[in-house]
Amino acid sequence: MARKKIIKDDGSSLSRTTPHNKKIKIHNKSDVPDNIVEKQNDMIKKCLSIEAQxxxxxxxxxxxxxxxxxxxxRLAYLSDLLFYCNYLINESPLMAEYEFKTPKDIPLELFSKITARDVNLFIGDFCTRYIVETENADYIMENHNRALARKKSSISVLFKFLYRDQLIESNITEGFNPIKLPKPQPDAIKRLEIEEVAMMLDTVENGTGLTDKEKQYWEKTKYRDKAxxxxxxxxxxxxxxVQQLNLSSINYARGEFKIYRKRSKEANMPLNKSALAVIEDYIKLERPPCIEDGDPLFLSLQGRRMTVRTLRELVKKYTAIAMQAPRHAGYSPHKLRATAASSLIQYGFSIYDVQNLLDHDNVTTTQLYSAHKKDAKRDVVNNYELLDEYHKKDSNSKKN
Incomplete structure (x- = not known):
């Protein structure tokens, strides 16, 4: 069998869509902003494209x-399923008696022959390291246990459904090998310390640590970046x-702004003085004219909504300077999320309040940040001097 080579097909070529020259207009009667509806529509089109294959x-x-x-x-599960079907065609020995060449042609008969061992080989052997071929380059892809667990979950949901609907005779998921995930360690949480947050904000205010080229852009975006x-x-x-925020997301009368969480949950976040001040400075002093539909809050210099990628690069740059590290070693926005959680708990806020603010499904996630207080181990050890306690007890016993 050829060694672990597969052609990537992620559904990026959309079917069931309107012609490219036809503009999509949103007829929206809900409270959800048009940009959120448009993003959801793009994901739905990708799902339909994969389903068609x-x-x-x-x-x-x-x-x-x-x-x-x-x-x-849904999109993740479908992408994993298409990946698995391509694997069946290109790599699986089960294909020996079949001649079809596309996932669309795979019969139910083939799925009914798949065993738990076949899936274990796919997850444990093939997925750990394979090659993705593109027009420009071949990429070696390596997956560790967290990514393997996601693929296993996708395949498990599929086969449980097929068994439930009596399309296959047995529930092969009971024979899937377990994947051990490492327990999150509080000491390993990457975050900025309070002093590093201050240095980061000093950089965005004064340009400290930026190169001459970076300062050219900073002069035009410092209020935006600070906000x-x-x-x-x-x-x-x-x-x-952050990327989906609009001008209309902010309710100045109520002193709050609306965000859209995962699973389309709405949440109203109270505006404190600091947040309100930096947003108003940006809007009044720096926000360029918007050249696209809608009212995005954070714009690029070209007047378009900032992309997720641009936000990531922005955060990486400023966090690298704060930590006095190379640019490539800067943190992602999710590390600033960890920074917020740890800082709030360090300042004495309740774990449950922080859980609610950050939208953690389980309080145990928030507790990880609770355990990661600055110098927590040092404080515990310094406040418990074993020899001092021993001498106190020894002295008391001699007096008695």
Missing amino acids: LPDFLFDYFLYLKNSVALST ILVLFTTYGLRVSE
Whole structure:
């Protein structure tokens, strides 16, 4: 068998879409901003594109995903399924008696022959390291346990559904090998210290540590960049939540702004003085004219909504300077989310309040940041001097 080579097909070529020269207009009667609706529509088109490439007997499974999981999860599961089907065609020995060449042609008969061992080989052997071929280059892809667990989950959901709907005779998922995930360690959480946050904000205010070329852009974006960093470190927002903010998201009368969480959950976040001040400075002093539909809050110099990638690069640059590290070693926006969680708990806020602010599903996630207080180990050890305690008890016993 050829060694672990597969052609990537992520559904990027969209089917069931309007012609490229036809503009999509949104007829929106809900409170959800048009940019959120448009993003969801793009994800739905990707889902439909992938479904069009998969076997027709999976139609009920597509319907199940559509109505039972979040849109992002649906897209992830479908992408993994298409990847698995391409693997069956290109790599699996089960293909010996078949001649079809596309995932669309795979019959239910083949799925009924798949065993737990076949899936274990796919997850444990093939997925750990394979090659993705593109027109420009071949990429070696390596997956560790967290990524393997995601692929295993996608395959498990599929085969459980096929068994439930009596399309296959046995529940092979019971024979899938377990994947051990490392427990999160509080000491390993990457975050900025309070002093580093101060240095980061000093950099965005004064340009300290920026190169001459970076300062040229900084002169035009410093108010915007400061507002973005303050929102990340105050509220622990996800990068998509910042990227999707609009001018209309801010309710000045109520002193709050609305964000859209994962799974399309709405949340109103109170504006404190710091956040309100940096947003107003940006809007009044620096925000360029918008040249696209809608009212995005954070704009590029070209007047378009900032992309997630641009936000990541912005955060990486400023955090690298704060940590006095090379640019490539800067942190992602998610590390500023960790910074916000740890800082809030360090300042004495309740774990449950922080959980609510950051939208953690489980309080145990928030507790990881609670355990990661600055110098926590040092404080414990310094406040418990074993020999001092021993001498006190020894002295008391002699007196008695």
